[in-house]
Amino acid sequence: MSPTYKRWYDHDPLLLEVIELLRNYQPELRVQAEIFLKKLEEKLSKETIDKFYAMAKPVNANNRWYDKDPVIAKTVEILRIVPPEVQRICAQNFIKTLKEMGIEYESKNVQA
Numbered sequence: 240m241s242p243t244y245k246r247w248y249d250h251d252p253l254l255l256e257v258i259e260l261l262r263n264y265q266p267e268l269r270v271q272a273e274i275f276l277k278k279l280e281e282k283l284s285k286e287t288i289d290k291f292y293a294m295a296k297p298v299n300a301n302n303r304w305y306d307k308d309p310v311i312a313k314t315v316e317i318l319r320i321v322p323p324e325v326q327r328i329c330a331q332n333f334i335k336t337l338k339e340m341g342i343e344y345e346s347k348n349v350q351a
Contacts, residue, residue, distance in 0.1 A: 247319050248318075248319075248326075250323065251323065251326065251327055251330065253327065253330040253331065253334065254318070254326050254327065254330045256330070256334070257318075257329075257330045257333050257334065258315065258318075260333075260337075261305065261311060261314070261315065262304055262305070265305075265307075265308055265311055267342075268311075268337075269308065269310055269311060271333060271336060271337065272310045272311050272313075272314040273310055274336070275314055275329065275332075275333065276288065276310065276313060276314060276317075279317065288313075288317070291317065291320075292313050292316055292317060295316050295317070295319070295320045296312075296316055318330075
């Protein structure tokens with residue numbers, strides 16, 4: 240019997256860590272979210288990302304913590320709808336970039 244997860248990101252501790260970092264440090268990590276979106280746009284195109292986001296965005300998307308900032312909202316929604324293996328790669332790259340930038344934090348979910 241497989242575990243049941245409440246939220247779409249609970250299945251992966253690293254992804255959970257990234258989502259919690261975004262939630263707790265939105266202003267500080269907004270630039271990282273912008274970089275993430277730019278990298279996706281380089282690979283796919285801005286138009287493709289915008290169309291993808293428009294299709295995935297819930298109709299009543301104004302109640303969630305990340306809906307207050309369009310960059311964070313777009314980042315989280317794209318992370319939500321990509322396959323789990325892509326989520327994992329994105330989460331790994333996000334954490335790696337934070338470390339490269341010298342941003343230290345204590346992980347509550349990921350063991351080194």
